[in-house]
Amino acid sequence: MTETDLAEIRAFRHDLHRHPEVSGAESKTAARVLAHLAPTRPDHVLTGLGGHGVALAYDMAAPGPTVMIRAELDALPITELSEAPHASSLPGTGHLCGHDGHMAILAATARLIRRHPPARGRVLLLFQPAEETGAGAAAVLADLAFGGVAPDWALSLHNMPGLPRGAALLAEGPANCASMGLRLSFGGKTAHAAQPETGLSPATALARLIPALTALGPGGAMGPDFRLVTITHARLGEPAFGIAPGEAELWATLRSRDDGPMAALLAEATALAQAAAEADGLTLEISHHDVFAACANHPQATAVLEGAAQATGLALRTDGLPFRASEDFGRFAALCPSAMLFLGAGEGHPALHNPDYDFPDALIAEGAALFDHAIRQILD
Structure with a gap:
């Protein structure tokens, strides 16, 4: 990942942050995602998944399993209190959970896999709507169009304030209530x-x-x-x-x-x-x-993320799981082995859903490297 790449992806993240949309209303966010990722030349593009969801598929040279990486499109109905130049331009709405950063990580992952494709299979990048209300994952799974690209593996991450930078929280079994x-x-x-x-x-x-x-x-x-x-x-x-x-x-x-x-x-x-x-x-x-639904990490998918975390130098921890907070990613476990890793955003960083929260841009490269290693464990 070059400095030019990171500068462009940071600008993309800041644009998303300036223009947040709440659950079920993410049409312009979806359009921004499609426009930014068009140069990565996805082989298949699905839009309108479960509402405003977007899925971009990248096919490799030989047949193999499909690895899905998920990010979320939606923001929160909370007023942002920030002096940042990229602060929300929409009163009462803000990307105060870091979903803009998760989308930026997937954009960076797309560049990595296009430049150095894995040997086989398919990578599916899902930008899911309506995570904050718990409706999005279920709606995507119920969408008949999603059945045509249904994954064999599902992986995701969430940034976690309070957890030191360079650390990651991961364990098999229950992760979210x-x-x-x-x-x-x-x-x-x-x-x-x-x-x-x-x-x-x-x-x-x-x-x-x-x-x-x-x-x-x-x-x-x-x-x-x-x-x-x-x-x-x-x-x-x-x-x-x-x-x-x-x-x-x-x-x-x-x-x-x-x-x-x-x-x-x-x-x-x-x-x-x-x-x-x-x-x-x-x-x-x-x-x-x-x-x-409850979110639980499958042993095989957890092992993949664990290997990727170790390869990228993250300090793995297992304490503190499961979280009381909920996460709708767990619904994909009904389809295939799935797991979510929690990536440290800093011990003193404002908490998720706080009005002064902003996603740390430094996590973009960390998250993309993690997913790139995880994908290659399965597809190389």
Whole structure:
């Protein structure tokens, strides 16, 4: 990778950072990806995958397996606080998770494999939509067009603030929790605040339900039985002193280490909400949002990333996994061996989703070298 390469790819990353798009709205980001990678001459290009997803396939001289490397297209609905010249130009939206950097790493990887192609097989670079909502990977897998390029291996990375530069976190087995957003909408009847008995208030049901839901998932050690319920939003009636409330909403995020326990946790949470509504004569509407499957690293795919990390001089660590946070890359495990590595962004670097976060450009070369070595382990 030359300095000219890196300068061009940094400029690409900064352009992506200036023009963020949230999950499901990444059309211009996809167009920027296609324009920047056109000079790498992909053999096959798929667009509109699972929404705005883009897949670029590079065929080698001899038949062989397909190795997919995934990056994410979407940004976050968070206002960026930055003095950087490439700061977000869109108020309320920012690349504050580093997906712009992950896309830049794939752009650099494309240059490496085009200049020195592996001996056989195919490299598939997937720029996936809607990771932040958990909808993107499932939508790509459900897209019939993706079946024509379905991979035999799936690899990815995520930058990780708090982890020293030059270090990487990787282990086989559980890597990220399953999670689901649970939205509970209660209906009653408003009344004058002077005569609350003439209405039907959800207040006491809400008050009972909040601690009861939290008790279902107390957190604790990250073992097979780990469960966590986090109340993320609550609303009761109108912001007025003269009205006794007649409706309420409660939002909770459910988490489990593995996919299996999530069904039981959801059933228990649903039963509690239904019982609370029935006890007070309220109506109840339940909806599910931001559904993430658990992410687990396959032993063979983990070994490939481990070999690549060692070859590129990264200091491997296994502590701290799995993360409580979710990641929809785990859905590709249903298709083929998959694994994700976490690349150190620096111990003092602002955390992911913080308003002052920015992807470290120095990770572009590190990430591309890692993927290049991983690809060659399989295809050379």
